[in-house]
Amino acid sequence: MKAEIISCGTELLLGHIVDTNAAWLAQQLAPLGVDVYFVSQVGDNQGRVVGLLKQAWSRSDLIVVTGGIGPTEDDATRESIAELLGENMSVIPELETELRSFWTRRGREMPERNIKQATLIPSAATLPNPHGTAPGWFVQKDGHIIVAMPGVPHEMFRMWKDHAEPRIISRLSAGVIHTRIHKVLGLGESQVEEMIDDLIHGTNPTVATYAKADGIYVRVSAKAPSVEGAESLMAPIEARLREILGNHIYGIDDETLVTACARSLAARGLTLATFEANTGGLVASQITDATGIDGIYLGGLVARTSTHMEDFGIDRAILARHGPTSGEAARAMASAARARFGTSVGLGVSGTTGAEGTSRQNPGSLHLAVDIEDRVAYELGGIFGTTAAQLKGRAALAALDFLRRALERDGVN
Known part of the structure; x- marks a missing residue:
C-alpha cells in the first residue's frame, strides 16, 4: 500500500x-x-x-x-x-x-x-x-x-x-517493514557512507544514513511477510555493519549514550561521579534524566574558575601551572570527583566555554579524563559551535562517548 x-x-x-x-x-x-x-x-x-x-x-x-x-x-x-x-x-x-x-x-x-x-x-x-x-x-x-x-x-x-x-x-495484505537504527559517534556522515558503501545500494534490506544531534544514524529496513522474516534478512547486513563500524556504534534504536554507559558500569559493578567546567552541569543533567542510573551515578560537581576548583580538591599548583582548561586539570577533576563521592569511576570535563571564534577549521579545546579505580585515561578533543548551548551540547556528547569508550577498554590508556 x-x-x-x-x-x-x-x-x-x-x-x-x-x-x-x-x-x-x-x-x-x-x-x-x-x-x-x-x-x-x-x-x-x-x-x-x-x-x-x-x-x-x-x-x-x-x-x-x-x-x-x-x-x-x-x-x-x-x-x-x-x-x-x-x-x-x-x-x-x-x-x-x-x-x-x-x-x-x-x-x-x-x-x-x-x-x-x-x-x-x-x-x-x-x-x-x-x-x-x-x-x-x-x-x-x-x-x-x-x-x-x-x-x-x-x-x-x-x-x-x-x-x-x-x-x-x-x-492490508500480509507484510511488515521492520527497521532498526544503529547509532554512531566518532565518524562523520560522509565517512560512514564511504565505509558502508557496498551496503547502501541494496534494495531489501535498505540501508541509509542521516545526521542527528547525537551522532550518525544508520537505518536498516527490511520488508517481509513477518517480523521474523525481516530479521532474517537484516541479520547479515547488521553483522557486516558491526564488523565495519566496530565500537563507533554506541546504541541501537532508543538506546542513548547514557544508557550505554550505565549498562557498562552496572555490568562491572562500578559507580560514577562527574566534575564539569565548560559543560556547566549538562553531563550530570543528561545522566540524571535517564532511567536505570539509580545506585550507579552518585553525584556531580560544577566549577568554572580556579578558585572554585580548589574548593573541590584540585591542587592549586596544577591550576597555577597548567590552568583550569588543560589535560592536567581534567585528570585531577576526574580523580577529585571519585574522592568527593566515593565512587569507582570519575569523569572530568574541561574546555572552551564560549562559542565565539570556534569553527571546524578553528575548534575550541576539550579536555576529557576518566579515572577508573586510579587508572586514568585522557583525551584531547576539539569542539565548535555557533552558540554556547550548542558548544556545551557537543562537549557533553563527546564526554559521554569518551566515558563509554574508556569503560570498554577498562580505562587503561
Missing part, C-alpha cells in the same frame, strides 16, 4: 508550529508495511487543500490528513474531501446529539458553527474523539482510503491507535 501524509494548517507554513504529527504517523505506518512516499503541508485554504488531495488521490492508496477538522470557517478539510469526491456533507443526528451532549456536560451551550463537526459524506464513517469535539473521518471509495483526524497531537494519537489503525490493518 502506498501512502502519503498531508498536514493542514497555516500555522505550520508560518513556522509557528512544528509538524510532529507527520513524523509520528510515518513511524506508525512503516511497521505495517505501508510505504509513505510523500509528506506535504498546506495552509487553511480549501482550493489548495483540494488541489493537494487530487494529486494525492492520483498516486496514493492511503491519504492521512491531520488538521482542519475544527469548527471554524478556515477548517476546510471536510469540505475539501467532499469536493474531491463530489459528495454532499449532511448532519448525522446521532453525531449532533453526541456533540451537543459534550457541551452540555461542560455546562455550556454549543456554538451553532460547531454543527459541521457532526457531518459526514456517504463514503465516510466517523472516527470517535473522546478527547475533543472533532470526530475524524474514515473514507473509502474506489480502492482509496482517506483518514482525516484532528491536528491536536494527543487527540490524533488516540484516534489513530484506537480507531484508524485497526481499520487499516484489517484492509
Whole structure:
C-alpha cells in the first residue's frame, strides 16, 4: 500500500508550529508495511487543500490528513474531501446529539458553527474523539482510503491507535517493514557512507544514513511477510555493519549514550561521579534524566574558575601551572570527583566555554579524563559551535562517548 501524509494548517507554513504529527504517523505506518512516499503541508485554504488531495488521490492508496477538522470557517478539510469526491456533507443526528451532549456536560451551550463537526459524506464513517469535539473521518471509495483526524497531537494519537489503525490493518495484505537504527559517534556522515558503501545500494534490506544531534544514524529496513522474516534478512547486513563500524556504534534504536554507559558500569559493578567546567552541569543533567542510573551515578560537581576548583580538591599548583582548561586539570577533576563521592569511576570535563571564534577549521579545546579505580585515561578533543548551548551540547556528547569508550577498554590508556 502506498501512502502519503498531508498536514493542514497555516500555522505550520508560518513556522509557528512544528509538524510532529507527520513524523509520528510515518513511524506508525512503516511497521505495517505501508510505504509513505510523500509528506506535504498546506495552509487553511480549501482550493489548495483540494488541489493537494487530487494529486494525492492520483498516486496514493492511503491519504492521512491531520488538521482542519475544527469548527471554524478556515477548517476546510471536510469540505475539501467532499469536493474531491463530489459528495454532499449532511448532519448525522446521532453525531449532533453526541456533540451537543459534550457541551452540555461542560455546562455550556454549543456554538451553532460547531454543527459541521457532526457531518459526514456517504463514503465516510466517523472516527470517535473522546478527547475533543472533532470526530475524524474514515473514507473509502474506489480502492482509496482517506483518514482525516484532528491536528491536536494527543487527540490524533488516540484516534489513530484506537480507531484508524485497526481499520487499516484489517484492509492490508500480509507484510511488515521492520527497521532498526544503529547509532554512531566518532565518524562523520560522509565517512560512514564511504565505509558502508557496498551496503547502501541494496534494495531489501535498505540501508541509509542521516545526521542527528547525537551522532550518525544508520537505518536498516527490511520488508517481509513477518517480523521474523525481516530479521532474517537484516541479520547479515547488521553483522557486516558491526564488523565495519566496530565500537563507533554506541546504541541501537532508543538506546542513548547514557544508557550505554550505565549498562557498562552496572555490568562491572562500578559507580560514577562527574566534575564539569565548560559543560556547566549538562553531563550530570543528561545522566540524571535517564532511567536505570539509580545506585550507579552518585553525584556531580560544577566549577568554572580556579578558585572554585580548589574548593573541590584540585591542587592549586596544577591550576597555577597548567590552568583550569588543560589535560592536567581534567585528570585531577576526574580523580577529585571519585574522592568527593566515593565512587569507582570519575569523569572530568574541561574546555572552551564560549562559542565565539570556534569553527571546524578553528575548534575550541576539550579536555576529557576518566579515572577508573586510579587508572586514568585522557583525551584531547576539539569542539565548535555557533552558540554556547550548542558548544556545551557537543562537549557533553563527546564526554559521554569518551566515558563509554574508556569503560570498554577498562580505562587503561
